[in-house]
Amino acid sequence: MSETELSQPEADSQQLDEDDRLKPEFVRAVLDAVEEGDSEAARALVEPLHPADIADLFELTPHEERAALAKAITDLLDADVFAEMNDYVREDLIDALEPHQVADIASELDTDDAVAIIEDMEEDDQRAVLRALDPDDRAAIEEALSYPEESAGRLMQRELIAVPEHWTVGDAIDYLRGHEELTTDFWEIYVVDPAHKPVGTCQLSWILRTPRGVAISDVMKREQTLIPVDMDQEEVALRFQKYALISAAVVDSGGRLVGMITVDDVVHIISEEAGEDILRLSGAGEGDINEPIRLTVRTRFVWLVINLGTALLAASVVGLFEAEIAKFALLAALMGIVSGMGGNAGTQTLAVVVRALATNQLTSSNTTRMITREFMIALANGMLLGLLIGCGTGLIYGNLSLGIVFGLSILINNLVAGLSGVLIPVGLERAGVDPAVSSAVFVTMMTDCMGFFTFLGLAMLWGLSA
Missing domain, CATH: 1.10.357.20 (SLC41 divalent cation transporters, integral membrane domain)
Incomplete structure (x- = not known):
């Protein structure tokens, strides 16, 4: 084991408490370094943190000090950090960035995370960011924004793997290995007919354990839970919970495959919806401590x-x-x-x-x-x-x-x-x-x-x- 690996638990113990929350003294040390103009020291303290912990750092930082912190650790503010950030805190930082900078961040994210960043922006700022994106990314995000808020269309990812049912397992493996631009985060392959309608799914474990010559149609599972693109996100979460899904295909009104939703997105929705219901019962609004x-x-x-x-x-x-x-x-x-x-x-x-x-x-x-x-x-x-x-x-x-x-x-x-x-x-x-x-x-x-x-x-x- 390397010296770096050996020292990591010690570094974590200095930053996080027993509940994996940033320690007040660590947050104060980072902000003191920023206040003193010592960006190098601030970066050295923040660099070992996970993106989710960096997002927490911004949420724990007073509103008036966030801009200075962002300036000090700009090179650490990647797309993953923005994806983990509280909506109000993220909006604060996004407002301080130029449209091309927001476009750079959005282009590194999955479509659903990019939409979460762009959807709350002012209309003029939205257009400026969309103009700065690549045509493919812009088309995907514009399509997502056309769906109702809190719907499956806003929540879904466009990055997925779909193959025709007449392929063999070997064809699918060669396709996955031969196209570097394909998404790398997926649990199953969707099998579609010539009209691009999903007819089944095939888990990666089945692909790996099946001889190359076997037809995909003989390996795939035909029973699947399809999510309509306009379904409310709360209903989506209930389907994932009821049927113990890891991912699910999203289809448009014509039954064509347009995206997928994964369980990591749904976990966030379940937590969010449960919290909303409790707060609504008391009339306390969203109850977000970062809300203006x-x-x-x-x-x-x-x-x-x-x-x-x-x-x-x-x-x-x-x-x-x-x-x-x-x-x-x-x-x-x-x-x-x-x-x-x-x-x-x-x-x-x-x-x-x-x-x-x-x-x-x-x-x-x-x-x-x-x-x-x-x-x-x-x-x-x-x-x-x-x-x-x-x-x-x-x-x-x-x-x-x-x-x-x-x-x-x-x-x-x-x-x-x-x-x-x-x-x-x-x-x-x-x-x-x-x-x-x-x-x-x-x-x-x-x-x-x-x-x-x-x-x-x-x-x-x-x-x-x-």
Whole structure:
């Protein structure tokens, strides 16, 4: 083993912590070198890093210092680093580059990564970069940009291996060895008919283990999962997960092979979509810590205003029972517990249902079963909580009637929460609205309004007073 190889673990230990994250002292050392104008020292520190770690370095660097860091280590900023970089951070750096520099980076990337860099640029900048690209690269990227955002057409790679079904294994091997311009990153070969429609796939391991004279059509697997070019990326990820795919062919409306999607792209999509759903439930927008403050404020403010409206609606329900609250002030202290417990129960159900919808576990064929299941869960939890809280309230305050009203309110609002947590996201999904975006607002409104109305209404009917 060489001296360099022996020292690599030691170098890694100086840069990364036990969770493979850049150490704060290492980041500070790099930025100090940049600030002092010592580009050589900065490059020496950064050079051993993996492209993904260099991308992390830029994300950990304050916004105002990124340009200086980029200037100091320009020769280390290759296409792989930009491909790993956070969207907002990458946009910052791209804005500082000339169109021909962006074109040079894009030409080194797979089509899907190049599109990710170019698609968020201003239209004038896009055109300038596209003009600076080679005609073949420009045509591929322009075609990708013509597809909807977050579709398979944007996600797919054009670089793939396709061979006719009348070839032999030996023909395929000679083709792979005789064309240096072919992509080097692939797991399987696609077999196509004369109309360039995929008819099967052939794994590299089969090619290597099969005699040269055997026909490709005798080795290939005819069953395959084809991805329509306009399919949403979330549905693409679900297909990869369901069928344990490593790669899949992408076809246009005519069934012709136009690209492929690989599992490394899908892993990123699965993580991204899961994070988006959680953040949308809270109305926090994209939740990216590198997102410009003005965008974050705008997104959160909209949902806070909507929440204000639902809170005013709940307050108006309380206003209907001013006389009862005035007669028995303890109602004011306890009614928040009823709505709060309902809100928690609704959130639990909502999280399960939104996840089930996102992963295609909940469909029209099992919606009734899901509603029944959540109703039974809500009924059981409501009875147990109602009994516990009702008995406790009756004993603590020495008022059996108050305990009964409190317990019944908890039970009823728990049922409302359970049904709302299912029916609202399912209804929104059927109406074509993303249930992760707006379900939480409506579920909270239902549990607050019904919690106050049930508790105070029962108190009025029961004739509770001090």
